[in-house]
Amino acid sequence: MAVKNILAACAAALALTGCGTISKILPEAGPGTLAPIGKVSRADIAKSGQPVMKLTVPSRGIETFLTIRDRRGDVVNWMAADGTLFSFRNDVLIETRGLGADLMSSAAPSAGQILSGQAHRRAYFYVDDDDQTGRRDYQCQMSRTGSxxxxxxxxxxxxxxxxxxxxRDVGRITNHYWVEGGRIRKSQEWVSPGIGRVEFERVID
Structure with missing residues (x-):
């Protein structure tokens, strides 16, 4: 979707308050193209005055920015300019909306469990290729791979x-976390079979 169309959609969706922030960060692009976010400087990003995260979805060729739409208790909802939403509980991805093959919900560890290295269970509820909800349950182990x-x-x-x-009985997945100063600075987290892993990088805290 062209950036102008994205911004028009944002204007129509008044509830999605993050759109205005994203529009200040992304430059204008030609018809049918996405804004070249690599040409936006860190100083320009910082002018938004809000936390900013960079999103990369390799399976979809997506690279864009996310800003915080809202907070609900320990859940923070981050949103892209087109309304795609990523929900985190204690800095760990738990849901997505707008990708198609979305992660509808999940039972995920807290950042504290991840940092402590505790073994834990995960349950993923996702949309499959037939637009049906699938479920996968996993037993997970943490390992530290160095600095x-x-x-x-x-x-x-x-x-x-x-x-x-x-x-699980058939197959495995691996999520990666880069921890800096006691917080998750970067992560690569699995969404669904149709999406695979996505990458999040915290640009502005």
Whole structure:
């Protein structure tokens, strides 16, 4: 969807308050193209005055920004300019809306469980290729894979990398987390069979 069409949709969806913030970050693009977010400077992003996260969905060729739409208790809803929504509980992805093959809900560990290395269970409820809801249950183990230097939108960080390996009778998935200063700075988290893993990078806190 062209950025002009995205912004028009945002204007019509008054409840989606994050649209105005995103429109200040993304530059105008030509008809039928997405804004080249790589040409937006960190200083320009910071002008939004709000936390900003970069989203990458490799299976869909999506690369864009997210800003906070709202908070409900310990759940924070982050939104893209087209209304696609990502819900996090304690910094861990629990739901998506707008991707098609969405993660409808999940039983996920807290960031504290991930950081402590505790074993845990996960349950994913997702939309499959037949537009039906599927479920997968996993037993998960955490492992620390060492320290890494990250560069996120021009700023360097030193983070500890953790891998969450989740297994069931048939198959496994692995989520990755980069922890800096006690918080998740970057993550690669599984959504559904149709989407695979998506990547989140915190650009502006």
């Amino acid at each position: 890494e230097s990250l560069v996120i939108y021009g700023r360097a960080y030193t983070a500890s990398k953790l891998a969450e390996t989740c297994e």
